Amino acid sequence: MNPIPQWRGATGSASISPVQGFTSRIAHEVSAxxxxxxxxxxxxxxxxxxxxxxxATIAGSVEPAGRIAQAVALEADCRPVAKIVGTNLRSSPRDAALANAVAAHALDFDDSSMWAEGHTSATIVSAAVALGEGMQSTTAQVVEAIVAGLQGQVRIALATGPSAYEKGFHGTGTYGTFGATGACARLLGLDAEGLAQAYGLAATQAAGLKISFGTMGKHLNAGKAATNGMLAAQLAAKGFTAPSDAIEGRQGFAWTQSTSFDPARPQEVMGDRLAIESVLFKRHACCHGTHSAIDGIAQIRTQRSFSDDDIVHARLTVSDKMLDICCIADPVTGLEGKFSVRHAASLALAGFVTGPDAFTDERVRDPRLVALRNRIEVDPRPDRPLVGPTHVVVNLTSGERLEAEVDVFQPSTDAELPAEWDALVTKFEALASPVVGGSMTQDLVRRIARLDPDCPIDQLLGLRDIA
Structure with missing residues (x-):
């Protein structure tokens, strides 16, 4: 039996809720x-x-998970109007969204948001682009849908609170369903009442488990969120009904998944900021929870060079909640390596680049990295915040004790956006060029840099041209 959520201002009566109208309020904000x-x-x-x-999607399209999802998408007998990115294949918008979301998340190199408690573009952009292509939407329409869809997702995630994620629900799968729903509802022209119905249909589909981390099942969480969110919006657009309080109501989404639902929390956290301001972009192709350890060790290496033989022991002090996220002690596959802070730290100690090639089956079994990994201790502490820096200590044979803490959870400020774009262009070139070639890669950068609002979205993203 699920406990009654501890909602702020609760009267103790299960039939009288102070959060009545939450779904409607979010729907009206997103629609505006x-x-x-x-x-x-x-x-x-x-x-x-x-x-x-x-x-991320182009690079992920040639990964095993991407290939499998493409094969499934092509089994559908449908009108092929939406591109499966990185290929010359087309399918229905929902099936293309599934394949593209799986590919976008396959390398765990896609963006994320702490407010959303998960990855954002893999679900929202995959759904909005696939549906928008089928509808011949403009760039302005798709961008509007993405910003609006993410706004609703973050409001719902923040209100639901941390208990759902701590229990084992994967926010990319659960909250991502609402994000994709909001984006697709905007493209379909649903009003606030229609979007509230779509959110109700999303609530009954929203799913995804953290036990899937380190396997292709995690990629499916993103894929299902994208396609289920689109389905919810499409059904609502045709008059399919759902409860108007499916998020906040008794036996609804929050009731079943959270013990910390608080409809006031989104405003307390966000203020007047849009949800898109919380998006973080990865520099390492692995779980975001490992990034602080990587960057902390990199910072130490800039201050003091050392060899493998110089390292006696390293300690990573983390939140105890990290044990359920990225603390696979001895990974044997590349996917498991993405969720092993010890493997990530061993790469940093060795001075290796932490792109996709650092997380292959061969690399996690590399004797040099295994030897380094065996000198790394993970120290979980209940008093350390989950969204906070890892405290890194490296002890050398010289007796030196080197320490660092690097916060990797702060999004770029407005002033930092030009530098962020330059870094993302470099990352994009490394990911896209091996698949689509250098010339096409540069052309895509130019198109997206312009962000012509009147340009059809398939033309902007080269979906007519990418082979």
Missing amino acids: LRYEDLSPQTLARARHMLLDWLG
């Missing part, structure tokens, strides 16, 4: 967002999301 009201900085952030999503 307009492209013409978006600031230049918000458009820059949307541009960054599109470029990063496209690079």
Whole structure:
């Protein structure tokens, strides 16, 4: 039996809820967002999301998980109007969204948001682009849908609180379903009442488990969120009904998945900021929880060079909640390596680049890295925040004790956006060029940099051209 959620201001009566109307309020806010009201900085952030999503999806399209999802998408007897990115294949919008979301998440190199408690573009952009291509939507329409869809997702995630993730639900799968629903509902022209119905249909489909981390099942969480969110919006657009309080109501989404639902939390956290301001872009092809350890060791290496033989012991002090996220002690596959902070730290100690090639089956079994891994201790502490820096200590044979803490959970400020774009272009080139070639890669960068609002979305993203 699920406990009654500890909602702020609860009266103790299960039949009288102080959170009545939460779904409707979110639907009205999401429906009110307009492209013409978006600031230049918000458009820059949307541009960054599109470029990063496209690079991750192109690179992921040749991964085993991407190939399998493509094969399944092609089994559907449908009108092939949406591109499966990185291939010359087309399928239905829902099946293309599934294949593209799996590919986007396959390398675990796609963006994320701490407010959303998961990855954002793999679900929202995959759904919005596939549906938008089928509808011949413009760039402005798709960008508007992405910003609006993410706004709703983050509001719902923040209100639901941390208990769902701590229990084992994967936010990319659960909250991502609402994000994709909101984005697709905007493209389909649903009003606030229609979107509230779509959210109700999303609530009954929203799923995804953290036990899948380190396997292709995690990629499926993103794929199902994208396609289920689109389905919810499409059904609602045709009059399919759902409870109007499916998020906050008794036996609804929050009731079953959370003990910390608080509808006031989103405003307390976000203030007047848009959800897109929380998006983070990865520099390492692995779980975000490992990044602070990688960057901490890299910082130490800039201050003091050392060899493998110089290292006696390393300690990584983390939140005890990390044990259920990225603390696979002895990974044997590349996917498991992405969720092993010990493997990630061994790469950093060795001075290796932490792109996709660092997380293969061969690399996690590399004797040099295994030897380094065996000198790394993970120290989980209940007093350390989950979203906070890892405390790194490296002890050398000289007796030196080197320490660092690097916070990797702060999104770029408006002033930092130009530098962020340059970094994302470099990342995009590394991911896309091996698959589509250098010339096409440069052309895609130019198109997305312009972000012409009147350009059809398939033309902007080269979906007519990418082979």
